[in-house]
Amino acid sequence: MKTWFSILKSELSLIIEDKSILLTCLVAPILYAFFIGSIYSEKNVSQIPIAVVDFDHSNLSRKVSQLINTSEKTSIEAHYSSLEDAMFPFNNLEVQGILILPKGFQKKTMNLDGSHIEIILNNTKFLTSNEINKSVQQVILTVAGGVRMQYFISNNIPVELAQQKAQPIMPVVKSIYNTTNNYGDYLLPILLILILQQTLIIGFGQSVVHEFKHGVLKTVEAYDFYAFIKVLSAKSFYYIALYIAYFFVFYKLIFPHFSLSLNGSILLHLLLSTLFVSVVIIYTILFASFFKTTIGWTEVMAFSTYPLFLVSGYSWPIEAMPLGLQMFANLLPSTPYFNIFNALATEGAKLENITNGFFHLLLLFLMGYLLLYVRFRFIKIKLPKKAAVT
Amino acid sequence: MKNILQLIIREFLRLKKRPAAWVLILVIPIGIFFYLGSIYEEGSIENVSIAILDLDHSDLSRQVIHNVEASPKLNIIRFLNSNDHLDDVFINHPEVKGFYVIPKNFQKNIFSGNQEKLLVYTNSSNIIYGNLIYKEAATFINTLSAGLNLNSFKLNGIPNEKALKMVMPIKVIAKPLFNSYYNYLYYLIPGLTTVLLQMIVFLLAARSINSEYTNGTFNELLESTNGSVFKIILGKVLAYSLIGFLVAIFIFSVVHPILGIPSSASTLPFLWVVLVFVITNAMLGVMVSTIFKNEAIAMDVSFVYNSPAFVFSGFTFPIMAMPAFNAWYAQLIPYTHFLNAFIKGMEMNTPFTFLVQPVINLLLFCLVAYTVTVIIFMFRNKKAAL
Known part of the structure; x- marks a missing residue:
């Protein structure tokens, strides 16, 4: 032994x-x-490519596109004139989402008639799909808050108060231990x-x-x-x-x-x-x-x-x-x-x-x-x- | 043809004598695939435990708590008090994944027309919970906020229908395609089963040539093909491709349906891409087996090459977010190209033209692996002749 x-x-x-x-x-x-x-090493995904189909060609639709493009997580790869055209890069996995701004978007929004936008997400991969959805939702929340604020201002409410009335409760989400999630x-x-x-x-x-x-x-x-x-x-x-x-x-x-x-x-x-x-x-x-x-x-x-x-x-x-x-x-x-x-x-x-x-x-x-x-x-x-x- | 068939049968007989090969061919597909599927049996997280710290104790704060309780995914399991240290909540109560803080004077401020904050803390050391609580909290608070706005508009004499439109002047209609319910089983299992398919074929083939040297049967093999290296490679590659293809059929016709993963209308036409994929891996395995005469080293190399295939493929973390070198290396793994074709062909049901590029890439792997294998054989033969 x-x-x-x-x-x-x-x-x-x-x-x-x-x-x-x-x-x-x-x-x-x-x-x-x-x-x-x-x-x-980059820790997170950013600048996820998306396509935009803008049927409205208005100042507001351009503003929304611009806000989404400047958000950290998403980047507009290209603008297309029809959904069929945008489907090509989508099917080829070159873009992970398609943002559709319908005709009459600005008019309906500014008249407070209730408008909508569509975001088509490629949900075969959750990480990118979630980030695009989050970015678009955040941009639209900000724009919608701005629209409500304009209504209060037009009713002679001071700007500062109008700002608060537009969003009575502000969500503050704090991620602990992994602050950037x-x-x-x-x-x-x-x-x-x-x-x-x-x-x-x-x-x-x-x-x-x-x-x-x-x-x-x-x-x-x-x-x-x-x-x-x-x-x-x-x-x-x-x-x-x-x-x-x-x-x-x-x-x-x-x-x-x-x-x-x-x-x-x-x-x-x-x-x-x-x-x-x-x-x-x-x-x-x-x-x-x-x-x-x-x-x-x-x-x-x-x-x-x-x-x-x-x-x-x-x-x-x-x-x-x-x-x-x-x-x-x-x-x-x-x-x-x-x-x-x-x-x-x-x-x-x-x-x-x-x-x-x-x-x-x-x-x-x-x-x-x-x-x-x-x-x-x-x-x-x-x-x-x-x-x-x- | 007869010669090739004999080679394939000979390969199967050799595999029969290797118990580990049986584990790869039978235990992994039957045991591990279902095991992985049962991990994600529930598909999505239906219940997240949270806590509440109510510093206001008002009617409105109680209403908020009541609304949180009504949320189908959030489960209040603890009420905190002002003595609890917020920084230590997750440490002292690990079962709590997030908590809401309703600040003092919450009701008073809101009813005075001032903005108030509702704080939500998430334990984001696990981002699945972090994301879920974030999503639930954002929806919940915005709905709450919208409700307050709606009341305010109606009090000002605005009709309900108009007030509703004013509360939400722009609606986002999100259309998540191909896995609308965010089901983790549908998301992960097709990826995991196919990446393991690559490993099965590759690892089996990685012992195909070198074991002939180890067992002293290489000359017998050479003689049986009249010295044709092409026939040897073809026989070996076909044998392992056949095994891989049968495992693939088992995945798509048995594993996925039993686990409840929706079958794609394109499964049958997509099988030819699967065939190219298994041939590619068989060819790469044969190449590794030819390069490394030592079976253990060949196995280690195959393991090092294959085990990170899933993380490099971009399935869970996109390739575009990887540094340039990693993104480049990802292209050197066949699974990356197969996944591209799989997502397009099986999950998105895109037309054939969208699959051409990834299939060409897979065929390129085959060509390179075949060329390298032939060169090594020629080099060895030349050396042996000297």
């Missing part, structure tokens, strides 16, 4: 020899972080953590499969549970240290590089990351023990990214999922970790606010350990007995 340190030493040699593990655990995390992270600040922090999780699962899993197939665990039937855990803890030690270092680099270098907020003590973050990495490692050992080849592991685990992320409750609330999936989501370390990370890093929560998430992770760690024991017993029963190694 090898000593703990000799197993750790063998692990280091394996990583250097096995180019696949080297690529996955040493190159991919940093490469992915910058490569994928930079997609969201932007997509980058929302998604990127968790995407970066997901990169670390996935590279760890694939890279460390390859090493575990290798250990079962060619390493000391090839003769696992001869081990007792203590020896089994000794081998795995020595193997895991390097990955825990490496990934804690990654978390540190991400928090100190990559988060600031993409201007992402990271509230909370770095020590607390690292402590929680260590617990998270440990749970991921235990689960990885458990699942990798069912695989026969490292390539097979990579081949299958390549498909785990979306299922693990989407069920975590970060992008879609867990409460909106079926009960079975809610239970499954709570068995995954990413679910409580994404939650407590978000509370700490974005919302500035304190340790006492995240105790539930912390105990959830701790419970998953203990459960993983127990399952690993069950799995070990199962392997022992299945395989022929050999002399026990202690």
